Amino acid sequence: MASAEKKKWYACDEHVDIALDEIVDMYEHAPLMELMDDEPNDQATCFWCGQTPRYVLQIANQEETAEEDA
Numbered sequence: 001m002a003s004a005e006k007k008k009w010y011a012c013d014e015h016v017d018i019a020l021d022e023i024v025d026m027y028e029h030a031p032l033m034e035l036m037d038d039e040p041n042d043q044a045t046c047f048w049c050g051q052t053p054r055y056v057l058q059i060a061n062q063e064e065t066a067e068e069d070a
């Protein structure tokens, strides 16, 4: 498993605030936040309550060096 992968969480309307808090707490960076208005994703569930998520939160790698770690 690659350890340098982007981190990704799903959150519903209710938990998106908590999600932001926790992620900023853990990584000391605000995550990218996107609304999931496109296609519902069956496999995605809110990380905090397990319900249908509304947002995707992602932490990108700080270093913008080569994507492929040679």
Ligand SMILES: [Zn+2]
Pocket: 011, 012, 013, 014, 015, 046, 047, 048, 049, 050, 051
């Ligand atoms: Zn939730």
